[in-house]
Amino acid sequence: MKYLLRKAVLGKVPEIEITAEEYTELEKAHNILSNALAIEEKYEILITNYLDFEKQILDTSTDYMVREHLDYSDFFAVRLGLNIRLVNLLTAARLYVDQLNQNVRECVPNIDDAKEIVKNFFSKEYDGNKNYRFMEALRNYVQHRGIPVHWTQQGFRWTSLEEDSFLEYAMELASQRSYLEEDREFKKEVLAEFDEKIDLKEATRSYIESISNVHESARGLIAESVNFARELIENANRRYSFVYSESLVGFSAFKWSDDGQISAIPLLC
DSSP, rough: EEEEEESSSSSSSOEEOOOOOHHHHHHHHHHHHHHEEEHHHHHHHHHHHHHHHHHHHHHHHHHHHHHOOOOOOHHHHHHHHHHHHHHHHHHHHHHHHHHHHHHHHHHOTTTTTHHHHHHHHHHHHHHHOOOHHHHHHHHHHHHHHSOOOOOOEEEEEEEEEETTEEEEEEEEEEEEHHHTOOOOOOOOHHHHTSSSEEEEHHHHHHHHHHHHHHHHHHHHHHHHHHHHHHHHHHHHHHHHHTTTOSTTTTTEEEEETTEEEEEEEOOOO
């Protein structure tokens, strides 16, 4: 068996022989970095959907500020747009929450109780934030029962700032408790914490803040392992750059037998 560092190209390029142990360490490092990237990608998907939700509110408020009227078709479009954004956000949250545990465990294979640690990150936010509890229940409601936005209202008010007064346009949106109570699966103890109209702007912002707290905790948990993995791969890149000064695109570690290539690990930083 032979283990090599080289570019994955057909032409003749330098090769550096490495040990089986080095190959195994690079394989582990690649897996750690791949899972760390997956965590960040899913968090970014969530944040992008949250920004789309906020932009929808701003766009709708701006449109009302200019036109100052809504007919039935406008009302339908406003509510539909908000529901689309919020459903997308809740779906992205589900993706992040459901997969964080597995990704973190892959990043810290030396921590036996990583699964329990991540579970505790989420439990802390669930126990300490009623909006988090509501949005988790709402997410389940959206998946199995109905849409989240039941009520919207647009308007303006005069606001004073020092000696100046100006019009402030805003949009309010809510889930209605009476609608949610029709779903027997919606947790009654969660609904008991809220009034009839549940402010979805406040609940969503608070929910994203809680998930961001979990994300920062997860980053802290995997930081040492990720930094060590990155250093291993960067060292392999530097080692190969001493014998090959051109682009390292395709740089990999290879496992070869007498019959040919068995496996390869991409190592480009």
